Every structure is written in structure tokens, then in C-alpha cells.
Ligand code: FES
């Protein structure tokens with residue numbers, strides 16, 4: 012059985028077992044390794060991708076369930092030379108450490124900001140519940156997210 | 168120093184250059200590098216804790232579809248270890264812990280490899296399992312390593328025996344006399360801590376190939392040279408037959424300070440002639456995590472009415488699990504942590520690594536320093552309570568300072584701890600924090616001090632100057648996320664050579680290209696690799712200035728490297744571009760490169776007072792003062808941390824923002840340890856926590872911003888006066904939380920983590936005091952007799 016879906020803007024047809032997790036299909040078949048397999052239980056958020064505009068952990072989603080959906084991975088989030096504002100802020104504020112959690116973090120928080128462009132610190136924290144990080148202790152990531160609003164305010 | 172560069176040019180908030188690709192998902196970690204052409208390997212692990220292997224038959228599995236090779240004990244007979252060679256790659260005759268590898272399978276796909284595992288026939292004769300140190304140390308207990316006497320000793324001088332893998336002791340002065348003085352109060356306590364799991368987001372993983380008669384190992388490690396030597400020992404081949412390279416590492420925290428998966432993949436690569444990938448599943452990563460060990464401690468001190476500590480005796484039992492591993496080395500660190508912080512008259516310390524039938528433990532950020540500091544600081548507060556002295560005043564009087572003698576007789580240089588402590592209470596005076604808690608809560612505050620060290624030791628570096636004025640740094644350093652390879656080293660080299668950090672290319676670790684190195688850990692990377700790199704730069708500078716001297720018709724000693732040019736030191740006219748000097752050098756003497764090396768000169772200790780120690784003194788002590796204010800909910804036992812403040816001795820911070828990040832991350836890992844992270848072992852000898860659901864690490868909602876002040880200027884042999892900053896932030900977190908909870912509740916806190924049920928037990932006096940009857944009150948009975 013073949014599963015057809017849109018992957019970063021292109022139509023692809025996956026011929027393997029539809030019960031395989033979307034994460035494994037992305038990583039093994041399409042070699043898109045930006046989404047990370049960390050817990051594979053839906054807790055850590057490192058495997059987060061956008062499915063039809065919603066941020067979801069790809070480790071728990073059988074690929075058969077994304078048939079005809081539009082899937083965006085971290086590789087497809089932004090143009091190579093024009094990073095997403097979040098990516099730029101994380102880089103500028105030097106918050107990345109080992110980096111394993113960040114692709115998922117960017118995918119989740121980019122959705123959060125889409126829905127709520129000026130969140131409070133508490134709202135950002137709450138929005139990060141599904142994204143764990145073992146290295147940074149979170150606060151400086153939140154500083155960087157909050158800095159996006161400073162920029163917005165600075166703009167006329 | 169020749170060339171006379173300005174050290175302050177190294178100081179900046181230089182952002183890391185690997186961030187962009189990490190953020191875009193383009194960075195390929197070891198787990199991302201095995202494509203479809205690579206064979207997938209799995210380990211067949213024991214699902215029992217202790218047994219004799221009666222029969223192992225892998226023939227059916229070998230014939231299963233897709234299977235390319237199966238390796239067992241016969242394929243890797245060599246023993247390895249730290250201090251003692253007690254570890255084998257595969258269980259051959261005896262299984263000593265749950266999850267111990269028995270065979271390794273490589274197949275075309277993961278599914279085929281797993282299916283083949285089902286066909287392995289294994290017949291076992293179970294042995295009584297010794298799951299606790301108490302059981303392992305009991306009279307007549309079965310010896311977990313029946314042939315321990317025959318093991319090769321890699322470091323002489325320690326006592327061992329039965330289930331004691333290693334024993335390190337310190338005896339300085341006459342503590343018997345101190346304890347029998349009639350003017351002293353004797354304070355005694357027992358403490359216990361559980362295991363902490365690192366949970367690096369990238370599990371241990373390796374890709375191996377066998378090419379031209381040599382092993383090519385690409386792996387997620389902190390210690391490429393250890394991987395090289397352990398693989399060679401296990402396989403019984405010369406070390407020179409192994410090459411280790413390391414891509415970006417997705418977190419280590421000490422877990423990857425040991426060789427684990429690499430030799431299995433190597434064996435299979437040789438058997439198949441193919442690339443082989445072996446990656447721990449999260450479950451395997453958790454169940455065989457080389458945790459921060461569980462430990463049991465008895466300590467007692469003799470203290471005069473005005474707070475002088477005239478005698479101290481302590482015994483620390485460290486569970487090393489089924490094999491000695493890192494704990495053997497770490498027995499050394501008891502002297503410098505539990506025996507640290509304070510001036511003490513006479514001391515007797517014993518730390519014993521004890522074999523049990525549990526998965527082996529390992530190194531974890533600040534290692535046993537974390538719980539020894541917890542014990543020492545809680546014990547200190549108990550002393551203060553007994554003799555009626557203010558805890559800050561007691562610490563002020565007794566903190567190690569300039570000229571004071573440490574546990575092993577080393578003489579400390581500089582007053583560092585006391586001014587740091589003064590600064591903390593001046594910044595946050597105790598009198599002002601009397602605001603009381605809400606109804607139903609109790610508030611507590613505590614200030615603790617801590618001593619850790621930089622683990623120096625050999626490093627080598629080569630710096631090649633390129634025609635375009637950039638420099639390539641070749642070392643075995645690994646970027647595990649801390650930023651030392653991406654920030655500290657480029658900054659140091661840029662400052663030494665008068666170029667921009669962006670013009671420094673850092674080659675990723677490759678044991679075929681660089682000299683030997685001890686690895687990333689113990690806060691040593693900026694210090695040891697930095698010093699080796701600085702030495703390589705001095706070599707480069709000398710060569711560059713000699714050529715520039717010809718061009719400028721000046722003595723080399725009058726010249727400096729600055730802003731990509733060679734200029735006159737005194738500002739006299741005339742300068743030349745660095746690229747022109749390089750071009751001239753290439754035409755006249757050849758391309759410019761320099762090499763440098765570093766190792767610790769070794770600080771003196773008092774001869775004869777330490778036995779079984781890997782190092783008798785610490786070359787670079789690092790100090791920390793932590794302070795926290797927290798609330799305890801009376802109905803639930805929940806602890807809410809209100810403020811967390813750190814003053815950390817950083818030597819010189821060359822990237823203050825990066826230090827900040829390390830401190831925030833380290834303190835939060837410490838809060839996990841203090842409040843909820845614990846691996847428990849069930850009666851079958853398995854870990855109860857096999858994944859993220861059961862082992863809870865701190866979430867964004869659990870944390871607060873850490874208030875950091877960097878204390879600069881303490882003596883350090885590191886380049887530009889640096890000390891490692893990433894290891895220490897976790898050191899006193901358990902201690903500070905425990906002391907603050909004790910102050911809030913008025914109860915003795917003797918155990919970590921302080922989970923709500925445990926705190927509730929304390930509040931309701933339902934928690935039994937820890938007794939540790941298997942550690943004698945008579946210190947001498949706790950050590951292997953002379
Ligand atoms: S890997 Fe999917 S949530 Fe952790």
C-alpha cells in the first residue's frame with residue numbers, strides 16, 4: 012500500500028508499511044534527519060513537525076495517517092539564507108548547546124508565535140511543556156523568544 | 168611571553184558558529200549518519216541479573232534472513248577498565264548485571280537484526296544477586312568477580328578485596344586523639360543518595376568501518392582516545408589500528424566519558440567488511456545508563472566550642488555496579504570534596520567502590536562532588552546547630568583560604584571561598600529575607616560552599632596558518648554542546664594570533680590527525696586544550712615574527728600580531744599584512760605551523776597520607792557559593808524554589824554569556840537531582856525508570872532564572888587564567904536545596920532527591936533516620952586492614 016503526502020512542498024509516495032512512524036519515514040527513507048528520535052514516546056518534542064499547519068510529535072504518528080496531508084519539517088521551515096525569526100533570535104542570543112532539542116523547539120514555538128505573536132513569559136513557558144531540553148535550563152531560550160517582541164516594538 | 172599579545176582581546180560574547188545548522192536541523196550527529204547502505208546492529212542483552220551461562224547457541228540466528236554477522240565473547244576476549252582490568256565486552260561465562268551484552272548482531276535492517284535475536288538460544292544457571300552494597304559487603308557474600316585476584320592491575324597502590332573493587336584512603340594527623348579531647352562536641356550523621364541518569368538527547372551511538380586493515384570509528388563520545396585504547400584492548404589489537412573521529416555530540420554530561428558501544432560495532436564491521444551502525448534505543452540508553460552512582464556515607468566530626476574542626480572521619484560507599492569503571496577513579500575525589508571546603512585538623516577518609524549485580528555506573532557532571540558536597544554542607548549545618556554557631560559565621564571561620572592545608576596535605580593558594588561567601592551575604596543579606604511564607608507553606612534559605620577541580624592532564628594541539636590569514640586548529644577536542652570548541656578555543660587562538668575568531672577553523676576530533684588528549688570532561692577542555700593551543704600559537708608567532716622581522720627590517724621582539732597585521736609594539740610606523748608574511752614564509756621557509764602540548768605540573772601533597780589515589784592533589788581548585796530560598800508546602804511536601812543565586816569562581820571568563828548558559832543549565836540539572844530525578848532498582852535488579860515517562864527531567868515550567876555573579880581573578884594555571892566553567896554549576900545544588908529544606912522544616916535532611924512524599928515524611932516525622940549499620944562507627948573497621 013502506498014501513502015502519498017506533501018513533504019516540504021513536494022508530493023511524495025511512501026511504499027512501506029503505513030504503520031511505520033512518520034519520524035522513521037522522514038529519517039530513514041527521506042533522510043531528513045532534522046527531526047530527532049529522542050524519547051519516541053511523545054514526551055520530549057524533539058521530533059516535532061507541522062502536519063497541516065499543526066505542530067505534532069512525529070514519533071507517535073503512523074505515516075498512514077498523514078496520507079494526503081501537508082508535512083513540513085525543520086528542513087522545510089525556512090529558506091536556507093533566510094532563517095525564521097526564531098532561529099535568528101536563538102542564534103543571536105547564543106542559546107544553543109548540544110542542539111538536539113532545537114529543531115523540535117523551533118517547530119513548536121514557531122506555531123505558538125503564529126497563534127499568539129506577543130505571548131507573555133508564562134505563556135511561552137506553558138507553550139514549551141511539550142519540548143524538553145537537557146542542556147540549557149530553558150530560561151535563556153525564553154529570553155530569546157521574548158526578545159522578538161522587543162524588536163517588534165522597536166519597529167514603527 | 169614573546170609577541171606580547173593583549174589577553175583581554177580574548178574576552179567577548181562570541182556566538183557559537185555551529186548554531187545555525189543545529190537550528191536548521193542540518194547538523195549530522197552520529198545518530199544521523201547511517202544511511203541505507205549501513206548494516207544495523209543490535210545487542211543481545213541479558214534479561215537477568217546474575218547467572219552462569221551454561222550454553223549459548225547463535226547458529227539459528229546466524230542463518231536468519233539478512234543477518235551478516237554475530238559476535239560473542241570469543242570475538243573480543245580482552246579485559247579493560249580503569250585501575251583494574253575487570254571488564255569484558257561480552258558476558259562469556261558469567262552474567263553480572265541486567266542488560267549486560269552477550270552477543271551482537273549485524274543485519275541488513277533493524278527488523279532483521281531484532282528478529283534474529285529471538286533465535287538465540289541461551290541456557291542459564293541463576294546465581295544469587297547482590298543488589299545492594301549492604302548485601303555485597305555482608306560477611307560471606309558471594310564474590311561477584313570470583314577471579315578478582317587475577318585481574319591485571321593498571322594502577323598500583325590501592326587495596327581491593329572481595330566485592331570491594333577499589334579502596335582509597337586518607338589518613339592525616341591523629342584523629343583518635345582529636346575525638347578523645349574533652350573540649351570537643353562530636354557530631355555524626357548518615358546520608359544516602361540515589362542514582363542520577365544523564366539523559367543526553369543523543370543516545371550513545373557509533374558507526375564503524377574496517378578499511379585497509381584498520382578500524383574507522385565514528386562515534387558520539389567525549390573521549391576519543393579512551394575509545395581508541397579500550398577498543399584495542401577488547402579486541403586484542405594494537406592501538407594504532409584504531410582511528411576515532413567524532414562529529415557533533417548531542418549531549419554527554421559525563422555519560423560519554425567512557426567507551427561503551429564502539430568495540431561492538433568495530434568487531435561487526437571487521438566480520439562483515441561493511442559499515443555498521445549501532446545506536447542505543449532510548450530504553451537501552453536508560454536501562455544501561457552509566458549513572459551518577461548511588462552512595463552511602465557516614466561522617467563524624469570533633470568540633471571545639473568556637474567552631475574549630477579538630478577531627479573528621481568519614482566512610483563513603485560508592486556503588487560501582489557490576490564493573491569498576493569510573494567509580495574506581497572517583498574514589499580519589501572524596502578527599503577533595505568531602506575532605507574539602509574547610510580547614511580540618513586530623514582526617515581519616517575512606518571511599519570504597521563496591522561491586523553489586525547492578526548496571527555499572529559512570530561519570531556525571533561533577534561526579535561524586537555533588538553528593539559529597541550535599542553531605543558535607545548538611546553535616547556542617549548540623550554541627551552549627553549542635554554548637555550553636557551561625558552557619559555563615561562557621562563557614563567564614565573555617566573556609567579553606569590562602570596557605571591552608573587540604574585533606575591530603577596540599578597547600579591552597581589564594582583566598583577565594585571566603586570573599587565569595589562574603590559577597591553572597593553582602594548582596595543578599597540574611598536580615599532582609601525574613602518575609603514569611605504564605606499560609607500552609609514554610610520558607611527556608613541556605614547558603615553553601617563547594618570545592619571541585621579542573622581535571623587537567625595531557626592535551627596536544629597543532630595550529631596551521633593558511634595563506635588567507637586564517638588558522639586551522641587540530642586537536643582531539645570534542646564539541647558536546649558546552650561551546651568550548653566553538654567559542655573558547657577560537658577566542659584564545661584569535662587573541663594569540665591577532666586575528667578574528669571567525670578566522671579560526673576548528674577541526675573535529677580525529678585521532679589520526681591530532682595528538683593524545685584525555686577528553687572532554689572535568690572542566691578541562693578550555694584549560695588543557697586551551698593551554699596546548701596557546702603553546703601552539705606561541706610557536707606560530709615566533710615563526711611569523713621572524714619572517715616579518717625580515718620584511719620590516721626589525722627585531723622580532725619589537726613586533727606584535729594585531730588585527731591581521733604585524734605591527735611595531737611601540738606604535739612605530741610601518742606594518743605588514745599577515746597574509747603577506749605567510750606568503751613570504753611559504754616562499755622562503757615553508758608554510759607556518761606550530762605545535763603545542765600541555766599537562767599538569769602536579770601540585771604537591773603530603774607524602775604517605777593518601778593511598779589508592781589517582782591524584783593526590785588538585786592542580787586547579789574551583790570554588791562555588793550557592794544560595795537559595797524556597798517554600799515547602801506543608802500539606803503535600805512540594806518544594807518550590809523562589810530564588811537561586813550562584814557566585815562561581817571562573818578564573819577569567821572569556822565568554823561571559825556562554826558561562827551564564829552553562830550555569831543556568833547546570834543548576835537546572837542539579838535541581839532535577841535535588842528534587843525528583845532518581846533511578847531506583849527493583850528486586851530483580853532492573854531499573855524502574857526506562858524512559859521519559861518514568862524518569863522525569865526538569866521541564867520549562869519547573870525552572871527559574873539563576874542569578875549568577877562570576878568571581879574572577881583566583882589563581883589558575885589555565886590559559887589567560889581560565890578555569891572550566893561548565894562542570895561546577897551543578898556541584899552545590901543538592902546541598903543548597905537540602906539545607907534550605909532542612910531550615911524550612913526544622914528537620915534533618917539526610918537523603919536526596921527531596922520528592923514530595925519524602926518531604927512529607929520529614930514533616931510528619933514519618934521518615935526513619937538513616938542508620939547504615941553496615942558502615943561501622945569505628946572507621947578502621949571500614950577499611951581493608953593493613
Ligand atoms: S521523540 Fe517524539 S516526542 Fe520525543
Ligand code: FES
Nearest residue numbers: 109110112144146
Ligand atoms: S540543547 Fe541539548 S537538549 Fe536542548
